[in-house]
Amino acid sequence: MNTTITSNGLPLPPQTKSSQGSGTQQGASTSTESTSATAGAGSDSLKLTASAQSLQDVAKAGSGQQVNTQRVEQIRQSLANGTYQINPGHIADRLISIEGQLSSKS
Known part of the structure; x- marks a missing residue:
């Protein structure tokens, strides 16, 4: 899995194959809250200390x-x-x- 880091230092959430080909960054979040993201069968999570x-x-x-x-x-x-x-x-x-x-x- 590839993670893209934006200019504000926050990673973009995982994108499905259908949205990777588009020229826009859909789903980019500027939220700095503790994030838990799920994608398909696997899941990734982030917990802040x-x-x-x-x-x-x-x-x-x-x-x-x-x-x-x-x-x-x-x-x-x-x-x-x-x-x-x-x-x-x-x-x-x-x-x-x-x-x-x-x-x-x-």
Whole structure:
């Protein structure tokens, strides 16, 4: 069985012989949920680990956020000017927070 990986990193579900010859990719799914697919006599399944599911949940939660273009431009200008200040304590706090979110969901 051949599996085609799409540009978003998700595999296409198995296709029957009649749909393989067509030029379109029918049945392509952009869903990132845990998937179980059956095809004919055999069956393939995919089960995400708890940590993979947690990463997926965090990615979904962050996908609805809007980009603050004004803030991005401020950072871009300060980087260009050489005046951007890195706060390692803040970075460490955020990393610990993310780790806590990931480990609490497993």
